Amino acid sequence: MKVKEMIKHNLDTFIQGETVNLKIPNADFVKNSNWYKILNSKKNTKFLDHGLFPNTLKEQVNFFESSKKNNRIILIIFDKTDNFIGVISLSSINFEKSSADIALILNQDKKIGSVAKNFLSSLEAIALMTEHAFENLGLQRIAAGQSVELDKWQNLMEITGYKIEGINKNKFVKGLKRKNVMMISCSVNDYLYLKNKRGKLWDSSMLMFKRIKRLPKISALIKVKNTLNELDNNYYKKIFNL
Numbered sequence: 001m002k003v004k005e006m007i008k009h010n011l012d013t014f015i016q017g018e019t020v021n022l023k024i025p026n027a028d029f030v031k032n033s034n035w036y037k038i039l040n041s042k043k044n045t046k047f048l049d050h051g052l053f054p055n056t057l058k059e060q061v062n063f064f065e066s067s068k069k070n071n072r073i074i075l076i077i078f079d080k081t082d083n084f085i086g087v088i089s090l091s092s093i094n095f096e097k098s099s100a101d102i103a104l105i106l107n108q109d110k111k112i113g114s115v116a117k118n119f120l121s122s123l124e125a126i127a128l129m130t131e132h133a134f135e136n137l138g139l140q141r142i143a144a145g146q147s148v149e150l151d152k153w154q155n156l157m158e159i160t161g162y163k164i165e166g167i168n169k170n171k172f173v174k175g176l177k178r179k180n181v182m183m184i185s186c187s188v189n190d191y192l193y194l195k196n197k198r199g200k201l202w203d204s205s206m207l208m209f210k211r212i213k214r215l216p217k218i219s220a221l222i223k224v225k226n227t228l229n230e231l232d233n234n235y236y237k238k239i240f241n242l
Contacts, residue, residue: 022075036060098140127202143185161186
């Protein structure tokens with residue numbers, strides 16, 4: 001059986017979207033797709049902790065089996081023509097604290113459609129998983145951390161309710177590279193505000209694209225950086241010299 005046929009017919013759709021479907025992975029998919037190879041690509045893992053050691057098919061199978069026991073939801077992102085374009089997950093799901101972490105990785109080695117289309121597909125996947133976390137799991141907060149080099153992607157995520165909470169200096173370490181990490185989150189209150197305004201978090205690609213076009217020229221990340229620099233250069237310098 002060809003991989004594409006197996007993907008198309010054997011994976012059940014868990015969340016159906018406008019531009020993407022989030023499907024439930026199974027053992028056959030793990031063994032017969034190129035999922036494990038995505039984590040060996042320098043392009044795909046440039047801003048991730050993955051890619052330091054080779055990822056094998058056996059390790060991917062073990063990860064998949066263990067994920068079912070570790071408060072983690074993993075869904076495979078497909079476009080509407082059943083192309084496998086990435087993976088999205090909720091991890092560290094804590095019902096006592098009503099929180100979880102969200103993460104996404106794209107198969108950037110395979111060019112599918114335009115850059116704009118891929119960004120919209122990724123953004124809708126985030127919106128769909130976020131909606132599931134609040135509406136069905138009853139969580140109150142979804143968080144993530146990502147390199148400050150992903151500032152343009154963060155601008156897009158703000159449209160789905162993800163705000164910058166702060167910056168961890170030099171937290172991302174990969175080889176000789178050390179970069180600051182922006183900590184972001186979406187609260188249930190911000191989610192409900194956007195839902196009440198739009199009807200749902202993701203109302204349509206057309207409207208989302210219009211919002212992207214109207215994003216402020218000076219991003220929240222730049223404002224946070226400027227504020228922290230001001231604190232370092234003035235406020236804390238005075239404190240340390242007391």
